[in-house]
Amino acid sequence: MRRVLWTAALLVLAxxxxxxxxxxxxxxxxxxxxxxxxxxAEGIKETAAAVKVDAVVYEAANERDAEGELNICLxxxxxxxxxxxMSSINPSIxxxxxxxxxxxxxTVADIDGNLPVAAAAKAAIKLAFxxxxxxxxxxxxxxxxxxxxxxxxxxxxFILEGVAGSLNGERRVQGFREELPKALPGASIVA
Numbered sequence: 784m785r786r787v788l789w790t791a792a793l794l795v796l797a798x799x800x801x802x803x804x805x806x807x808x809x810x811x812x813x814x815x816x817x818x819x820x821x822x823x824a825e826g827i828k829e830t831a832a833a834v835k836v837d838a839v840v841y842e843a844a845n846e847r848d849a850e851g852e853l854n855i856c857l858x859x860x861x862x863x864x865x866x867x868x869m870s871s872i873n874p875s876i877x878x879x880x881x882x883x884x885x886x887x888x889x890t891v892a893d894i895d896g897n898l899p900v901a902a903a904a905k906a907a908i909k910l911a912f913x914x915x916x917x918x919x920x921x922x923x924x925x926x927x928x929x930x931x932x933x934x935x936x937x938x939x940x941f942i943l944e945g946v947a948g949s950l951n952g953e954r955r956v957q958g959f960r961e962e963l964p965k966a967l968p969g970a971s972i973v974a
Contacts, residue, residue: 806865808838811855811880813870813895815842820870839864846946849876856880860887866911870895873948874902881908897950918951922958930966937969 810827812820824840831838841859843852849872856876859867860883867884869891871877877898881891885908893903896915903910929940942959945952963970 806837807862808836809859809862809864809867810838810840810894811852811859811867811869811871812840812842813852813872813897814844814846814848816845823870843872846872846949849873852876853879857883860884860889863887864889866890866892868892868894869898871897872946874898874950878902878906878908881910882906885909895951899950916951918954919958919961922955922960923962924958925955926959926962926966929963929970933967933970936967937971938967939973940970941974942972 808831810824812824814820815824820842824842827838827840830836839859839862841855843855852872853876856867856869856879860880867880867889869877869880871880871893874897877893881893881898881903884891890911891908892911893900893913894915896913896918898910898913900910900913903913929938940963942956944956960972963972
């Protein structure tokens with residue numbers, strides 16, 4: 784599945800936009816210590832090889848390494864790729880990276896939705912595209928799942944949020960909290 788997604792994305796980038804044809808495509812991912820991002824990096828590399836696109840994948844050390852991710856972005860900018868596609872650790876890093884890349888004439892795009900389109904527009908950043916999950920809906924679906932498998936009508940729920948400050952994590956928790964009372968009215972969130 785990831786290969787199909789990245790094949791489509793890279794083909795669109797390579798063929799639909801003449802300004803991006805040829806050249807290097809740089810991807811700055813959130814953290815190599817996370818299996819999700821490892822799979823994403825592998826999918827990008829496999830797809831780039833299959834469609835003969837020169838893709839360079841950079842990965843921050845972990846999902847808390849904001850300074851490292853910004854340094855990676857600056858390195859990518861110095862290589863003057865056609866595009867930088869980034870999953871920023873937080874909106875501040877995404878805005879700073881994309882402002883500098885845009886000033887250098889590099890096309891920018893967001894993956895994973897950590898830089899909301901409205902925030903990019905407010906910062907005068909023109910995103911070529913933004914791909915992300917509906918994290919509110921993911922949280923809601925998680926609550927529905929808990930409701931479906933709960934062994935009793937009044938369980939105590941502990942929410943494990945993930946990395947503090949992650950917009951996506953916050954939205955998943957928000958969706959979960961919104962849906963849980965509907966899915967499992969007797970449940971209580973203890974932490």
